[in-house]
Amino acid sequence: MIRSMKELHGATIGATDGDVGTFGECYFDDVSYTVRYVVVNTGRWLSERKVLLSPIAFRAVDWEHQRITAALTRAQVEKSPAIDTAQPVTRQHETNYFGYYGYAPYWEGENLWGASPYPHPGSAAPENRAGFGPKRRWVWAVRKGADPHLRSSHAVTGYHIRATDGDIGHVEDFLLDDESWAIRYLIVRTGRWWSGRTVLLAPAWIERVDWHHSEVHVKVTRAQIEKSPEYDPARPVERPYETRLYDHYKVPRYWGG
Numbered sequence: 193m194i195r196s197m198k199e200l201h202g203a204t205i206g207a208t209d210g211d212v213g214t215f216g217e218c219y220f221d222d223v224s225y226t227v228r229y230v231v232v233n234t235g236r237w238l239s240e241r242k243v244l245l246s247p248i249a250f251r252a253v254d255w256e257h258q259r260i261t262a263a264l265t266r267a268q269v270e271k272s273p274a275i276d277t278a279q280p281v282t283r284q285h286e287t288n289y290f291g292y293y294g295y296a297p298y299w300e301g302e303n304l305w306g307a308s309p310y311p312h313p314g315s316a317a318p319e320n321r322a323g324f325g326p327k328r329r330w331v332w333a334v335r336k337g338a339d340p341h342l343r344s345s346h347a348v349t350g351y352h353i354r355a356t357d358g359d360i361g362h363v364e365d366f367l368l369d370d371e372s373w374a375i376r377y378l379i380v381r382t383g384r385w386w387s388g389r390t391v392l393l394a395p396a397w398i399e400r401v402d403w404h405h406s407e408v409h410v411k412v413t414r415a416q417i418e419k420s421p422e423y424d425p426a427r428p429v430e431r432p433y434e435t436r437l438y439d440h441y442k443v444p445r446y447w448g449g
Contacts, residue, residue, distance in 0.1 A: 203258035225395035247311035
């Protein structure tokens with residue numbers, strides 16, 4: 193199901209033997225636009241220290257009651273590698289992190305999470321190998337020359353959106369696939385352009401991101417965006433709506449078909 197990232201802001205993060213903190217923000221990689229870590233605010237428990245948790249550890253996400261349950265103990269979280277969330281998270285940091293928890297690196301394999309399209313194989317309905325194709329969001333081997341970085345959801349919120357022929361608004365939020373943790377859409381508020389319409393743009397339609405100037409350049413025109421199906425945050429994003437959206441832009445659907 194497609195969910196708004198803001199739905200989880202402030203959500204309680206629970207370990208197997210007690211709570212560890214609250215949901216602060218996400219880090220996503222700028223190659224596949226997938227959430228790789230959740231920043232946990234530990235509060236007084238760890239003297240306000242912030243820690244990273246990978247969706248690999250999550251076993252249940254209760255969106256209604258804003259609670260995430262992780263298959264970790266409080267001691268494991270407390271002793272996890274220290275990471276300064278105010279600084280870039282490097283691949284070396286990630287390697288140490290994955291080694292500590294014993295996770296298979298997501299960047300080693302042909303699927304979004306290495307050997308699987310999902311962070312935890314049990315987090316979605318069973319799928320045979322033949323069914324992996326439509327679910328793939330990235331084949332890392334194809335982009336070995338790429339230099340992926342982790343980006344903060346808080347930092348990117350507010351970025352200006354530039355169509356091929358001008359400005360159209362700013363990033364207001366992100367919509368996640370709650371099984372794969374892939375970012376399916378950027379929620380864009382058009383502001384003064386079209387009476388504050390809210391629309392969705394998929395990461396696949398991004399031409400480039402100017403991280404220095406906080407700009408997202410997309411491969412569509414202002415007219416295309418203006419006439420696209422409007423997003424209603426009060427209604428769930430379901431496949432019929434997604435189909436209309438992709439058909440409007442005349443681009444291949446990420447789910448195939």
